[in-house]
Amino acid sequence: MSDSIGLTRQQMADRIAHLFEDGWIVNLGVGMPTLCSNTDIGETDIIYHSENGVIGYGPIAPAGGEDLHLVNAGGQYVTLRPGAAVVHHADSFAMIRAGRIDVTVLGAYEVACNGDFANWKVAGAKGGGIGGAMDLAVGAKNVFLILEHTTRNGAPRLVRECAIPATARGVVKKVMTNYGLFEPVGTAFRLLEIAPGIEVEQVRARTGAELVVADDLRQVG
Amino acid sequence: MALKNKVHPGFLEAIRDIPDGATIGFGGFALPGLPGNLILALAEQGAKDLTLVANTTGGTRNDPGIGMLVARGQVRKAICAFTAATRASQKLPFTEFYEAGKVEAELVPQGTLAERMRAAGAGIPAFYTPTAVGTELAEGRETRIFGGREYLLEEALPLDYAFVRAWRADTFGNLQYRRSQRNFNPVLAMAARITVAEVEEEILPLGAIDPDQVHTAGVFVGRVVRIPPAPDGWWPQQPGSH
Numbered sequence: 001m002s003d004s005i006g007l008t009r010q011q012m013a014d015r016i017a018h019l020f021e022d023g024w025i026v027n028l029g030v031g032m033p034t035l036c037s038n039t040d041i042g043e044t045d046i047i048y049h050s051e052n053g054v055i056g057y058g059p060i061a062p063a064g065g066e067d068l069h070l071v072n073a074g075g076q077y078v079t080l081r082p083g084a085a086v087v088h089h090a091d092s093f094a095m096i097r098a099g100r101i102d103v104t105v106l107g108a109y110e111v112a113c114n115g116d117f118a119n120w121k122v123a124g125a126k127g128g129g130i131g132g133a134m135d136l137a138v139g140a141k142n143v144f145l146i147l148e149h150t151t152r153n154g155a156p157r158l159v160r161e162c163a164i165p166a167t168a169r170g171v172v173k174k175v176m177t178n179y180g181l182f183e184p185v186g187t188a189f190r191l192l193e194i195a196p197g198i199e200v201e202q203v204r205a206r207t208g209a210e211l212v213v214a215d216d217l218r219q220v221g
Numbered sequence: 222m223a224l225k226n227k228v229h230p231g232f233l234e235a236i237r238d239i240p241d242g243a244t245i246g247f248g249g250f251a252l253p254g255l256p257g258n259l260i261l262a263l264a265e266q267g268a269k270d271l272t273l274v275a276n277t278t279g280g281t282r283n284d285p286g287i288g289m290l291v292a293r294g295q296v297r298k299a300i301c302a303f304t305a306a307t308r309a310s311q312k313l314p315f316t317e318f319y320e321a322g323k324v325e326a327e328l329v330p331q332g333t334l335a336e337r338m339r340a341a342g343a344g345i346p347a348f349y350t351p352t353a354v355g356t357e358l359a360e361g362r363e364t365r366i367f368g369g370r371e372y373l374l375e376e377a378l379p380l381d382y383a384f385v386r387a388w389r390a391d392t393f394g395n396l397q398y399r400r401s402q403r404n405f406n407p408v409l410a411m412a413a414r415i416t417v418a419e420v421e422e423e424i425l426p427l428g429a430i431d432p433d434q435v436h437t438a439g440v441f442v443g444r445v446v447r448i449p450p451a452p453d454g455w456w457p458q459q460p461g462s463h
Contacts, residue, residue, distance in 0.1 A: 126320055
């Protein structure tokens with residue numbers, strides 16, 4: 001089993017959501033990233049972009065109140081906030097490639113300390129699921145990842161170089177795991193914040209690349 | 222002289238001329254905009270050796286989608302942004318046929334897929350994109366540096382037929398979509414030689430749709446069919462209802 005220690009999935013998403021800045025256009029990937037929309041970020045005003053062309057969606061629709069014409073990228077029935085807009089797929093991805101999305105938060109299988117990451121194909125698989133990830137990874141101004149620190153078997157997901165096919169090269173700015181918040185700095189990961197109850201040496205032992213610790217290391221919270 | 226009336230009485234009749242070996246694109250992202258009635262009609266019509274273009278290869282043999290047509294032996298190749306189930310535990314017809322080598326697949330990033338069809342509909346044979354540079358998908362393919370950044374050459378993806386689902390249409394095939402139903406549908410309609418639209422509301426007379434509110438111009442649409450109420454027509458179900 002993967003380590004069920006450190007932060008919960010929602011706590012990881014909460015920490016990432018607090019990195020969002022006022023007015024940002026935010027694209028959330030399927031899975032843990034979607035939990036960012038549950039986070040209370042106070043007065044910070046975010047515009048959520050969904051790859052299927054919905055810009056400015058709001059909370060999940062209440063049961064029985066679903067609009068069958070309106071889903072987000074995860075296929076969930078959502079609502080629209082005042083000021084929302086709908087465009088077609090080519091325009092939605094034009095917006096992505098042209099750098100108008102401030103951040104995309106994606107899940108990943110592996111991330112390397114040079115900023116490469118992999119999230120579309122598992123080892124040995126014939127097919128894959130790219131979806132919009134490759135476009136988002138090269139187009140968004142910031143790429144943040146949320147992933148468990150280790151695999152089910154305890155192998156590190158933060159590595160020197162990706163062993164499985166990459167989604168994009170050198171693009172990752174921040175990495176959130178159940179152990180803490182990291183940034184890839186070329187030849188190492190820098191540990192910026194550490195989860196409560198976790199020791200730096202534990203993080204080092206479970207990381208497949210060199211680890212440097214920020215001078216002002218803080219606890220996540 | 223009046224504009225051509227493109228309204229067809231039924232789905233099967235509207236797609237009867239699709240030959241074996243055709244390339245057909247389907248709209249839809251999750252259920253909104255999915256032309257389920259036309260896909261069901263294609264299963265009944267029986268054309269084989271098809272190349273199908275859609276966001277995903279997903280769906281069971283009973284859901285309108287590529288999976289259903291693969292399970293019926295109608296598909297040669299799928300061009301999609303997903304060629305694996307999003308959950309490894311899902312055993313879908315496409316995965317089964319693909320792993321057995323009974324169907325081919327071309328995996329394309331979603332934005333590239335949309336832009337390749339847009340280009341086909343815009344008279345552009347190819348374009349450069351930053352997407353997929355440095356990945357397995359770019360191996361052995363042409364790239365070029367513009368302004369110090371590397372881009373990958375992608376070719377237009379023209380279609381023989383497009384199946385789209387719209388909210389409203391007039392008799393000339395001017396279309397309006399509602400909310401995220403729009404997704405790939407406008408670019409599919411542009412990319413295809415013949416676009417067939419299934420439409421949710423009663424087909425309107427010319428002039429009933431404000432020209433400024435048309436999302437897909439009728440010039441891009443060949444045939445229009447009104448969807449009958451359930452159970453004769455296929456409609457997404459309200460979650461939680463059966």
